[in-house]
Amino acid sequence: MAELxxxxxxxxxxxxxxxxxxMDIAVKDGKIVEKVEGNSVRVIDASRMIVMPGGVDxxxxxxxxxxxxxxxxxxEDHFKDVEVKTEKTRSGVGxxxxxxxxxxxxxxxxxxxxxxxxxxxxxxxxxxHEELNDxxxxxxxxxxxxxxxxxxxxxxxxxxxxxxxxxxxxxMKATKGYAVKLVNPGGLEAWGFGGNMRNIDDTVPNFxxxxxxxxxxxxxxxxLLHMPHTIHVHTNNLGKPGNxxxxxxxxxxxxxxxxxxxxxxxxxxxxxxxxxxxxxxxFASGSEExxxxxxxxxxxxxxxxxxxxxxxxxxTADGPFQFILYQLTGNKWINSDVETETSTGIVPFTYSRxxxxxxxxxxxxxxxxxxxxxxxxxxxxxDHPNAGPFIYYPRIISWLMSRVARERVxxxxxxxxxxxxxxxxxxxxxxxxxxxxxxxxxQARALGLEHKGYxxxxxxxxxxxxxxxxxxxxxxxxxxxxxKAFKRAAYxxxxxxxxxxxxxxxxxxxGKTFWVDVETSPSVNEFAPRLKQVFEDxxxxxxxxxxxxxxxxxxxxxxxxxxxx
Amino acid sequence: xxVVLRPKRVFKVPVGAECITPDAFAGKSVEEIGKxxxxxxxxxxxxxxxxxxGGESVAEPEEVSIQIFGDVHRVRRIGTQMSAGEIVVHxxxxxxxxxxxxxxxxxVDGSADSWVGSMMKGGVIEIKGDARxxxxxxxxxxxxxxxxxxxIVVHxxAGNELGYFMRKGIIKVHGNVGQFTGVxxxxxxxxxxxxxxxxxxxxxxGGKIVVCGSVPSVLPTFTIDAIKPRVKIxxxxxxxxxxxxxxxxxxxxxxxLYISKASNVHxxxxxNLI
Numbered sequence: 161m162a163e164l165x166x167x168x169x170x171x172x173x174x175x176x177x178x179x180x181x182x183m184d185i186a187v188k189d190g191k192i193v194e195k196v197e198g199n200s201v202r203v204i205d206a207s208r209m210i211v212m213p214g215g216v217d218x219x220x221x222x223x224x225x226x227x228x229x230x231x232x233x234x235x236e237d238h239f240k241d242v243e244v245k246t247e248k249t250r251s252g253v254g255x256x257x258x259x260x261x262x263x264x265x266x267x268x269x270x271x272x273x274x275x276x277x278x279x280x281x282x283x284x285x286x287x288x289h290e291e292l293n294d295x296x297x298x299x300x301x302x303x304x305x306x307x308x309x310x311x312x313x314x315x316x317x318x319x320x321x322x323x324x325x326x327x328x329x330x331x332m333k334a335t336k337g338y339a340v341k342l343v344n345p346g347g348l349e350a351w352g353f354g355g356n357m358r359n360i361d362d363t364v365p366n367f368x369x370x371x372x373x374x375x376x377x378x379x380x381x382x383x384l385l386h387m388p389h390t391i392h393v394h395t396n397n398l399g400k401p402g403n404x405x406x407x408x409x410x411x412x413x414x415x416x417x418x419x420x421x422x423x424x425x426x427x428x429x430x431x432x433x434x435x436x437x438x439x440x441x442x443f444a445s446g447s448e449e450x451x452x453x454x455x456x457x458x459x460x461x462x463x464x465x466x467x468x469x470x471x472x473x474x475x476t477a478d479g480p481f482q483f484i485l486y487q488l489t490g491n492k493w494i495n496s497d498v499e500t501e502t503s504t505g506i507v508p509f510t511y512s513r514x515x516x517x518x519x520x521x522x523x524x525x526x527x528x529x530x531x532x533x534x535x536x537x538x539x540x541x542x543d544h545p546n547a548g549p550f551i552y553y554p555r556i557i558s559w560l561m562s563r564v565a566r567e568r569v570x571x572x573x574x575x576x577x578x579x580x581x582x583x584x585x586x587x588x589x590x591x592x593x594x595x596x597x598x599x600x601x602x603q604a605r606a607l608g609l610e611h612k613g614y615x616x617x618x619x620x621x622x623x624x625x626x627x628x629x630x631x632x633x634x635x636x637x638x639x640x641x642x643x644k645a646f647k648r649a650a651y652x653x654x655x656x657x658x659x660x661x662x663x664x665x666x667x668x669x670x671g672k673t674f675w676v677d678v679e680t681s682p683s684v685n686e687f688a689p690r691l692k693q694v695f696e697d698x699x700x701x702x703x704x705x706x707x708x709x710x711x712x713x714x715x716x717x718x719x720x721x722x723x724x725x
Numbered sequence: 726x727x728v729v730l731r732p733k734r735v736f737k738v739p740v741g742a743e744c745i746t747p748d749a750f751a752g753k754s755v756e757e758i759g760k761x762x763x764x765x766x767x768x769x770x771x772x773x774x775x776x777x778x779g780g781e782s783v784a785e786p787e788e789v790s791i792q793i794f795g796d797v798h799r800v801r802r803i804g805t806q807m808s809a810g811e812i813v814v815h816x817x818x819x820x821x822x823x824x825x826x827x828x829x830x831x832x833v834d835g836s837a838d839s840w841v842g843s844m845m846k847g848g849v850i851e852i853k854g855d856a857r858x859x860x861x862x863x864x865x866x867x868x869x870x871x872x873x874x875x876x877i878v879v880h881x882x883a884g885n886e887l888g889y890f891m892r893k894g895i896i897k898v899h900g901n902v903g904q905f906t907g908v909x910x911x912x913x914x915x916x917x918x919x920x921x922x923x924x925x926x927x928x929x930x931g932g933k934i935v936v937c938g939s940v941p942s943v944l945p946t947f948t949i950d951a952i953k954p955r956v957k958i959x960x961x962x963x964x965x966x967x968x969x970x971x972x973x974x975x976x977x978x979x980x981x982l983y984i985s986k987a988s989n990v991h992x993x994x995x996x997n998l999i
Contacts, residue, residue: 236866492867
């Protein structure tokens with residue numbers, strides 16, 4: 161593997177507290193090293209450029225049964241966005257639900273090197289990994305949906321935390337999952353009977369358990385298993401006016417499970433969970449309340465779920481929410497129930513700047529990012545593709561970095577939304593250092609990725625170089641340059657290899673798939689026979705076929721942890 | 726001014742010729758027109774490798790008339806996004822005629838293949854012969870890309886899913902149509918002077934469909950509203966009487982479906998429900 165030396169770049173490495181210092185970065189055998197020497201070293205002149213760790217995306221629906229169903233549902237999404245085959249890349253179609261190869265290339269072009277798919281029905285793990293295998297360049301992982309799994313609900317209803325933990329550990333291994341994902345806990349099970357959870361103390365039908373107990377239970381399980389990431393929660397009541405109360409309740413309910421400053425819960429795509437008001441007419445932003453709570457507590461991390469005004473495809477495991485969207489839009493849709501585990505829904509959606517609700521949603525995402533003072537707590541996502549395709553990240557970066565850019569959008573948007581928006585009162589503009597936190601370092605830390613998100617010795621050599629000079633460019637004025645630079649990285653280095661040069665793919669490599677291998681004591685595996693019975697009774701697949709073998713992953717990268725059970 | 730195109734040979738594979746529009750031809754000499762690019766199968770060709778180009782062009786697309794002689798039934802996307810002027814095809818024509826057309830006029834002496842005027846926004850298309858499926862339709866998957874203006878007149882028969890996701894404009898078919906006329910229709914007008922093979926207006930939420938001939942049946946998600954002596958469409962009076970159905974109720978739609986009473990005696994039982 162080639163040796164690399166990136167010279168004279170302005171380095172932003174928040175995990176090592178390096179803020180725009182001019183430094184050289186040396187790379188050898190896919191790792192960052194102290195120095196490299198000799199004639200075989202490839203030197204990249206990064207003078208007047210920004211050097212950051214490769215981007216990390218904590219929440220982006222890029223693979224799986226649901227994403228693929230979305231692709232089939234929306235041929236009209238693809239036909240005007242076609243990537244032609246080149247010598248280095250394969251052909252594909254794109255926009256809101258790009259094909260797997262296009263997904264990998266487009267992330268790499270933006271300087272992103274690690275992306276996590278946040279919603280995998282455990283039953284569809286095989287399919288999800290097949291797609292992740294076909295997603296080139298980027299490292300990836302996926303979170304199994306566990307918040308409505310019958311086995312989990314049964315255990316938690318009887319307060320058998322250890323048995324639940326053993327099951328979760330087994331699921332991570334069996335499905336090659338990375339973190340515990342909860343989507344509308346309890347609500348999806350209720351959706352099987354046409355119901356939903358109205359708040360976190362509603363009772364789940366047939367299980368005599370509340371969302372609060374599920375969240376707390378899985379949070380405890382997560383601690384017992386020493387999972388690298390916290391529980392990843394899509395709150396109850398998501399997408400409904402007035403839901404910020406539920407969101408705060410969700411955050412509060414695990415408050416006493418936190419130790420020190422370590423986060424125990426990640427409330428994802430917070431924008432969709434920060435709505436105020438009683439109905440769509442009285443709809444308003446609840447970002448202030450959420451931000452206030454998050455500023456005073458350190459056990460929560462979150463991501464933006466920033467809305468972009470465009471046509472996109474919404475897809476979540478939250479069946480009841482998608483049903484509401486379908487009723488709102490009257491669009492074609494898909495809704496399905498995944499046996500004993502979860503549900504799903506897909507609805508095409510257009511965010512219009514002239515709509516009061518959509519414009520307010522746009523505002524909420526940015527308000528959250530700007531009002532939450534600590535950038536280590538809130539990360540940049542669009543919940544791709546729910547609030548907008550990931551190709552719009554550079555645009556969001558420019559909104560975060562420039563008040564002028566925000567105001568330009570506000571000028572054209574719904575008048576009532578503009579008048580109510582808090583954005584006109586917020587002067588804060590992100591610095592490059594903060595952007596580096598929100599787009600890579602913070603996400604890598606939240607995910608517990610050991611070798612990602614920093615540029616110190618020993619880190620994976622995932623590096624993004626953007627052609628922008630922080631000493632001469634004023635981001636608040638030259639937001640267009642920012643957008644342009646982040647859209648097409650000057651160089652992206654993945655695992656020590658240059659994969660992107662001047663925004664074009666020059667080499668396609670295979671990315672790793674992270675999964676968590678939890679070591680539990682042998683005694684806890686007693687539940688296996690019972691599990692087999694569960695499969696006999698409830699599932700359409702056999703226990704043996706459910707497990708995804710490690711050789712099924714193109715490049716398997718287990719993260720080992722040792723459980724307390 | 727008139728530009729004349731004659732195919733140099735019988736095309737064995739599909740030819741994609743988006744460049745055959747008055748907009749692309751305007752202001753170009755015959756040599757320049759000949760250098761426009763088109764695809765024959767997977768090979769990119771100059772237009773003059775495929776066609777003999779004659780006549781002359783002018784600067785304004787409004788005054789350009791493109792006359793196509795010979796067999797172009799494998800040539801696709803003629804008149805794509807054209808905004809003005811005229812295209813006359815003396816013979817049969819291939820898929821996607823006048824796709825996303827904005828204005829101007831297309832006249833076909835013979836028959837057209839599927840997707841005539843798909844995603845059309847304005848202008849006029851007239852087909853003297855038959856048209857196949859998806860006349861004035863949206864791109865597959867529908868959404869907001871249905872026909873949103875203009876007029877399509879087919880003097881012969883048309884195929885299935887005519888006016889799929891239609892939003893505005895008029896489609897008239899003087900012959901018979903296949904199934905699913907006006908499926909997912911949002912607004913606009915479809916008139917069928919001949920017979921229909923049924924399932925008219927499935928999932929329609931607005932607009933009007935008139936069938937002057939016979940239909941096998943009306944979808945159960947349509948409810949009978951009245952019997953109308955005549956229908957007035959675009960200044961034209963169609964003599965009835967017509968059964969007026971409202972639907973598609975499954976989509977809470979308010980589309981109007983007029984079915985000729987005289988040609989459909991088997992629908993007489995609906996009269997008891999009025």
